[in-house]
Amino acid sequence: MKEPAVTDAPSEQNQARDTPADDALIAELLPLALEAARRAGALLRDGRPDDLAVAATKSSPVDVVTEMDIAAEKLITGYLAEHRPDDGFLGEEGASSVGGSGVRWVIDPLDGTVNYLYGLPTWAVSIAAERDGETLVGVVGIPMRDETFRAVRGGGAFLNDRPIRCRPAPPLERALVSTGFNYVATVRTHQAEIAQRLIPRLRDIRRGGSAAADLSDVAAGRLDGFYERGLHPWDLAAGDLIAREAGALTGGRPGTRPGWDLTVAATPGVFEPLQTLLEEYGAWHD
Known part of the structure; x- marks a missing residue:
């Protein structure tokens, strides 16, 4: 199955300067993404039932959706829509709307579902906000590591509240x-x-x-x-x-x-x- 290429991740670092209006929008979107990721992460971490059930399969019988994937996406989209009702959504578990604000939220409520199903710790909540095909805000929460990664366009990347950089290049x-x-x-x-x-x-x-x-x-x-x-x-x-x-x-x-x-x-x-x-x-x- 062929999927279209993602339109919100340029292959080179964007060098555009934000306007004051851009800065204000980013300043509004980031706290919402952080709070939505925090709430979804808490739901997934604390609400995982012992008898977690598979709700559906996707590309094959081993590519699963659990009841918690669906619940987390509903929590995220509901929270964001409450605060920004005109935004659009694209979510793994079916959230899809164009919206009228020019902002679209791209959401994976539970990335690493099979890990989650088996009780392995490497799973994440991923929330991005894009405008005109360019990502402005990105948040990845990894609750079992007590870690929240975040970035805004042109503002650097952070792990919890600490700035982070990639490694120096080895051979x-x-x-x-x-x-x-x-x-x-x-x-x-x-x-x-x-x-x-x-x-x-x-x-x-x-x-x-x-x-x-x-x-x-x-x-x-x-x-x-x-x-x-x-x-x-x-x-x-x-x-x-x-x-x-x-x-x-x-x-x-x-x-x-x-x-x-x-x-x-x-x-x-x-x-x-x-x-x-x-x-x-x-x-x-x-």
């Missing part, structure tokens, strides 16, 4: 890189073949299970890079901004934005050789 052979795998078996098999070819060229590969968390960890200097095929806008919108504002480079295939075909984020010096290898190995096709 590619000493780079620690994370990736993700599709839930469709044939696609996942191809992705495993790509990882097998990459491993001898890198320090090692990790698989965390949440693209939003992986992108945030690139921003925090915990990873040298991240790549994945098959990400939707809600998977990467917030994390992409956070990574870029922390000094990382992001893109898709050479000359394109991050999106369904490929998403790459890495510290400068690792980004280009990693992207080049992924292109050479055909990481962008099923």
